[in-house]
């Protein structure tokens with residue numbers, strides 16, 4: 001096979017993002033399709049409910065191509081999915097989290113932010129009572145925190161929340 005042909009094939013196959021759901025406690029339904037033949041490595045994103053006192057959190061993740069559906073995570077439950085970053089490195093999944101009547105939407109995977117050093121193959125998140133925590137892959141260090149927008153969602157006065 002000529003190198004030109006191989007390059008063309010590589011280009012075409014990497015135009016599309018491939019997403020497939022895997023899950024431990026929650027199985028995301030079809031249609032998660034395997035579209036890319038080869039190209040970027042598969043990335044796994046996993047979100048754990050680390051809320052206290054056996055509380056549930058509702059989440060709804062989607063990208064431009066895929067809606068992963070609404071899932072209720074029980075205490076310590078996880079939701080995860082796999083996909084490949086597209087050719088333009090614009091792949092982005094945002095998730096809406098709902099807990100105690102308040103909702104917030106955050107970028108849980110952003111190829112430009114995450115695909116190089118932050119989490120090249122495994123991106124781990126935890127939902128806590130003061131926000132959603134992101135961890136780096138190699139060091140497992142918490143480097144991102146998206147605080148809950150609604151003060152009533154947190155009793156952590158040290159972080160400056162006020163209760164009205």
Ligand SMILES: *[C@@H]1O[C@H](CO)[C@@H](O)[C@H](O)[C@H]1NC(C)=O
Nearest residue numbers: 024048049050075076077078
């Ligand atoms: C949460 O689940 C993990 C396995 O997914 C387990 O190792 C851990 O002990 C559990 N933690 C709690 C607090 O139940």
Ligand SMILES: *[C@@H]1O[C@H](CO)[C@@H](O)[C@H](O)[C@H]1NC(C)=O
Nearest residue numbers: 052053129152153154155163
């Ligand atoms: C937070 O504070 C409110 C009001 O005092 C209380 O009703 C609620 O149970 C507390 N939540 C937690 C998780 O401690």
